[in-house]
Amino acid sequence: MFVVMGASGNTGHVVANNLLAQGQKVRVVGRNSAHLQPLASKGAEPFIADATDASALAKAFHRADAAYVMIPPNIASQDPLGYSGRVSDAIVAALQKAGTKNVVALSSVGAELPSGNGPVAGLHNLEQRLNQISGANVLYLRAGYFMENTLPQVNPIRQMGSSIGPLRADLKVPMIATRDIGSAAAEILLNPTIRGKQTRELLGQRDISYSEVAVAIGKALGKPDLKYVQVADDQFRAALVQMGMSEPMAKLLLEMTNALNAGTMRALESRTQQNTTPTAYETFVAEVFVPAYQQQKVA
Numbered sequence: 001m002f003v004v005m006g007a008s009g010n011t012g013h014v015v016a017n018n019l020l021a022q023g024q025k026v027r028v029v030g031r032n033s034a035h036l037q038p039l040a041s042k043g044a045e046p047f048i049a050d051a052t053d054a055s056a057l058a059k060a061f062h063r064a065d066a067a068y069v070m071i072p073p074n075i076a077s078q079d080p081l082g083y084s085g086r087v088s089d090a091i092v093a094a095l096q097k098a099g100t101k102n103v104v105a106l107s108s109v110g111a112e113l114p115s116g117n118g119p120v121a122g123l124h125n126l127e128q129r130l131n132q133i134s135g136a137n138v139l140y141l142r143a144g145y146f147m148e149n150t151l152p153q154v155n156p157i158r159q160m161g162s163s164i165g166p167l168r169a170d171l172k173v174p175m176i177a178t179r180d181i182g183s184a185a186a187e188i189l190l191n192p193t194i195r196g197k198q199t200r201e202l203l204g205q206r207d208i209s210y211s212e213v214a215v216a217i218g219k220a221l222g223k224p225d226l227k228y229v230q231v232a233d234d235q236f237r238a239a240l241v242q243m244g245m246s247e248p249m250a251k252l253l254l255e256m257t258n259a260l261n262a263g264t265m266r267a268l269e270s271r272t273q274q275n276t277t278p279t280a281y282e283t284f285v286a287e288v289f290v291p292a293y294q295q296q297k298v299a
Contacts, residue, residue, distance in 0.1 A: 002189055003027045003060055003067040003100075005051065005091075007044070008035035010148060011106060014182025015068045015189070016044055022190060029060045031072070052086040057094030064098060066189045070106035071122060075245045080252055084122025092129045095136060102192045104185045105130055107140040109174065109201060110256075110265035117265050118256025119249070130197070137194040142201045143181050144174030144267065145260075147284045150213055152243065154293050157221070163214040163228040166236045166257040170211060173260060174267050176204030177284050180277035201269045205280045213281065220285045221293060233258075 002019050006012035007028030019026045020042050027045045030036045036046040049056035051072050061067055069091050077083045095103060111123040130138045156164045167173070184202055188194070210228040218226030233254050240250040259265035269275055 001025045001027060001064045003029060003047075003064040005029045005060075005068060006070045006072050006106075007039055008032065009070075009072065010146070010178035011070065011182040011185065012068065013039065014179050015186045017042070018183060018186035019189065020044060024190070027060060027064065029057070052083070052090050054090040054093040054097075057090050058097040061094050061098035061100050064100045066102035066104070066192065067095065067100050068104050068106070068185050068189060069095070071126060075249050078246050078248055080119055080246070080249045081122050081125075084119070085125055088122070088126040088129045091126070092133060095130075096133055099135075101136060102189070102194060103130065103136055103138045104188050104194075105138060105140050106181065106185070107142045107199075109142050109144050109203075109267050110259065111140070111142055112268065113259075113265065116255065117259050118252040118254070120256060120265070127199075137192070138197050139188055139194045140197075140199045141181060141185060141188075142199060144176045144202060144204045147175050147177045147204070147279075147281060148288070150217075151289060151292055153213075153217065154289075154296050157217070157223075157226065157293070158296065161226075163210065163217065163226060164231050164236070164239075165210055165228070166231060166233055166254060166261075167210050168261050169228050169230055170209055171261060172207035172209045172212075174201075174203035174271075175206075175208045175213075175281060176202055176277055177279035177288075180204070180279050184277065201267055201275045202277055203267055203269070203271055203275045204277055206276075207271075208281050216282050216285050217289060220282075220290050 004016045007016045008030045028039045029047045040046045047060045071084045071087045107123045108120045110117045110120045153163045214226050214228040237250045
């Protein structure tokens with residue numbers, strides 16, 4: 001039995017679908033029954049639980065051979081690190097009670113830092129807490145910058161004719177499609193070779209800058225002159241809050257981008273075949289970004 005947290009999210013639904021495709025018994029955990037229905041229709045067992053509820057999660061992990069765990073996003077939280085801490089505590093207590101032996105945990109590049117890395121500090125805490133479970137084999141998948149993080153560029157491109165953000169235009173970051181994270185996690189769960197606590201970075205197809213992001217988007221949209229403009233932190237924070245993000249979460253995200261700009265938050269592994277994933281940013285633009293852009297136009 002495999003248990004997948006965040007099963008209706010970007011990475012979790014890929015993990016669950018890949019396991020189901022291999023004929024595995026899968027229990028999918030989420031907050032919304034309707035969102036789990038597509039997986040239930042494929043044979044998954046849906047389980048409704050709040051990620052901060054240790055008792056419910058212990059029931060979800062009951063008799064599980066392996067689990068995929070993660071901290072579901074909560075961008076409206078007024079205490080983001082407090083929230084992630086409560087989720088981490090619930091996950092660890094539940095895994096200990098259930099006695100689950102093999103765990104893959106979604107983490108991030110930069111999670112070795114205890115602070116100064118924005119919301120990734122919450123993932124550092126998750127790793128430290130999971131380290132305390134004796135007898136469990138845990139792999140921390142430290143993923144790069146999600147390609148999906150560029151989807152909010154749809155609005156400024158439409159409204160301002162440019163791509164904007166707080167990262168340096170020339171800063172190359174390891175950028176990864178979330179579906180590649182899900183595929184890697186499922187492969188590890190299906191072929192467990194984890195012994196003890198291990199870390200593995202996932203660095204996407206290549207390192208890419210926001211200037212290159214703008215070129216790729218512009219080419220796909222028929223806007224060859226599209227440029228990326230780095231904006232001041234205060235301006236970007238206001239834009240994030242206007243999108244529905246809490247002020248504390250927006251400040252944490254800017255702390256993370258400042259750490260990226262300064263080079264204090266970066267990949268530790270050299271790029272290898274093992275930590276390089278297949279989806280190029282141009283593929284993501286064609287298959288995900290352009291449809292999102294066109295859908296907003298229709299709306």
